[in-house]
Ligand SMILES: Nc1ncnc2c1ncn2[C@@H]1O[C@H](COP(=O)(O)OP(=O)(O)OP(=O)(O)O)[C@@H](O)[C@H]1O
């Protein structure tokens with residue numbers, strides 16, 4: 001029992017200014033086990049693990065490796081102790097190949113790529129990865145990049161692996177593959193820590209679950225004895241109900257009519273081909289598809305951010321008149337009186353200004369209002385106060401830079417702003433990615449509320465279970481084409497899964513040749 | 514025992530809002546950094562055989578002690594301050610405009626054209642107005658060009674603005690030796706007509722009033738206007754700016770237009786306020802020093818007043834030092850370099866805190 005324990009944390013405390021991110025945490029990480037770290041957004045999971053990987057140092061408390069006290073001052077120290085962390089954001093060099101990235105920063109590895117390739121291949125065979133060492137990073141999908149990150153830490157001899165929300169960006173199939181690899185590692189007597197917000201995954205893959213709440217350690221339970229409900233209750237600290245309401249809106253009208261939409265990227269590759277559908281008021285239209293099937297381009301084309309090659313996007317007014325959106329800039333669309341809310345996938349890179357506080361971020365939508373050369377700060381200020389209170393955003397003040405907030409709170413700020421004006425069209429991309437259960441349900445409820453107010457909501461999502469429960473209809477994209485539009489109340493998960501891959505198989509083969 | 518000392522002796526932690534150093538403490542650190550700089554700076558002074566205390570005295574006395582010195586110091590500070598103000602919005606936008614020098618020069622050329630051709634022919638007020646407008650337009654054009662290419666073709670603005678400096682300076686050299694040359698062979702442009710001289714207020718050219726007004730304008734522009742907000746958003750994330758419906762290319766060009774115009778005005782102030790002729794040494798490098806001033810003041814317009822004044826004091830004081838004690842002016846430059854270094858460095862200690870290893874736990878454990 002004792003020798004199983006790879007890492008022990010004792011009374012770890014970490015503060016950022018007056019924010020107590022970790023408060024007297026005690027935790028054991030055992031070899032041959034997968035430990036899930038569970039907690040709401042901002043409960044301190046990432047912070048805690050960053051202290052193991054040498055990014056932060058604890059204010060107080062001790063870390064033991066195999067019973068011996070250690071100090072981890074830098075990521076290099078962490079590697080020295082066999083601790084490797086796969087962060088949520090990858091740190092790969094785009095123009096390098098997989099192999100080059102893997103040995104990046106290792107001094108004693110000369111550029112003997114042959115030997116590197118062999119060792120990489122060895123690691124891959126052992127755990128069941130697929131890596132092409134010669135592939136350039138910019139050609140890789142997110143999941144491939146993640147694989148490289150994992151191989152990178154294994155290459156450095158990591159025996160304690162920490163993965164921070166690795167599944168947030170993976171498709172269900174990719175997640176299954178990752179879990180198979182993790183199980184192999186576990187058999188190899190490695191210690192694995194997995195951070196995820198998806199309870200199904202926790203129950204599926206882990207042996208033990210450690211729970212944090214508001215920076216405090218609540219306890220560790222055996223996964224066998226836990227249920228989704230019991231874990232949520234521990235996490236939130238009170239009983240919560242986990243179901244999504246799906247009321248029916250009385251007389252839906254067509255709001256957004258897309259016809260034959262085709263968009264092409266910089267390299268001339270079709271990202272969307274002949275996409276046609278209609279979004280209606282009082283309806284949540286789900287968009288399902290494997291990551292990169294054109295979801296991002298679809299939403300950006302509608303909002304005027306992505307150039308359209310051909311086709312039409314029409315906004316249908318209540319009086320029956322149409323506004324053609326193709327060829328308009330986002331500002332022109334707004335000036336034409338078309339109200340659109342858009343929650344983009346890349347929150348800090350596109351939807352928000354990281355260095356500004358909530359108030360100035362609220363102003364992103366209203367900064368232009370009025371004739372004056374001065375901006376009006378009153379309206380955004382009161383909006384910020386409202387969002388802060390209504391959505392229970394955790395932040396010291398409305399001036400606190402949003403970049404410093406936890407993922408969930410950042411998302412609340414973004415969603416809060418976008419729904420504030422009750423836009424007739426609301427587009428959301430992965431609106432609950434990285435959010436804890438409780439916050440996810442808050443977001444679902446907000447979207448449903450908008451729908452019942454008569455908005456046409458589009459919800460690009462990745463969890464099929466959620467799509468099936470939340471949406472009214474589901475549009476399935478596959479390789480940039482519409483492979484089906486189905487009724488979410490009657491369709492099954494398997495049917496959608498089939499649609500998601502039906503055309504994909506063909507295009508993939510075509511590409512290989 | 515040695516195991517235990519594995520925790521580093523101290524480490525650096527970035528301060529966050531709410532944990533900021535008290536203003537009084539921050540001030541103390543800034544003062545301390547100046548003191549340290551003065552101590553370090555005394556080494557090169559001593560090497561020249563002079564007494565550092567006396568030398569510092571001369572710098573202060575020689576730049577502030579009487580009206581004449583003070584006037585000269587202020588003259589140096591004015592264009593420096595205006596250029597620093599000009600650079601601030603560009604830097605806020607993460608548009609690395611290091612072409613203030615060239616924008617100033619080209620503005621001065623345009624201004625000089627009217628000074629030469631209209632001097633004495635129309636009333637002084639109009640001539641000055643025309644000169645100022647010409648300088649602003651000239652500077653604006655010089656700033657707009659790299660802004661345009663950045664916006665349209667995504668060229669590297671750092672190199673572009675730098676190269677534009679040399680073109681402008683080259684043009685002045687050519688004018689000096691060619692079309693505008695006074696007596697043949699002098700390579701000098703004759704002094705302009707009296708009517709092109711800026712009037713004095715309290716014995717100093719009225720440029721100082723213009724500069725102070727600009728401080729307020731730039732401060733308001735950057736913090737309270739829609740333009741300022743756009744600039745700040747672009748500086749943080751281009752995609753967010755596009756998402757918010759901003760016309761990024763136009764905003765870049767517009768900001769460079771304004772920045773160039775301000776630099777041009779700095780050129781006008783030098784030309785009409787003190788130089789009264791044009792030559793390639795007109796700017797004296799203020800366009801480059803202004804980058805440091807802008808950065809040191811963290812783009813805060815009011816702080817720029819203090820920093821430009823400080824640099825002007827050193828610059829003027831060191832000239833006096835050279836005359837009185839024979840200390841080479843290069844030594845004074847070294848001293849001001851040390852001073853800048855320490856001042857930049859102390860910002861680090863204000864924004865980060867040093868956390869020492871906790872003694873008590875270790876002792877108890879051992
Ligand atoms: N660099 C930082 N500066 C200031 N505060 C921080 C910093 N990093 C984290 N925090 C704060 O510490 C707390 C814990 O954050 P942490 O990122 O560890 O949460 P988390 O459990 O990983 O949340 P999530 O599930 O959203 O990723 C939050 O309140 C966050 O705002």
Ligand SMILES: [Mg+2]
Pocket residue numbers: 045046047164407
């Ligand atoms: Mg986290």
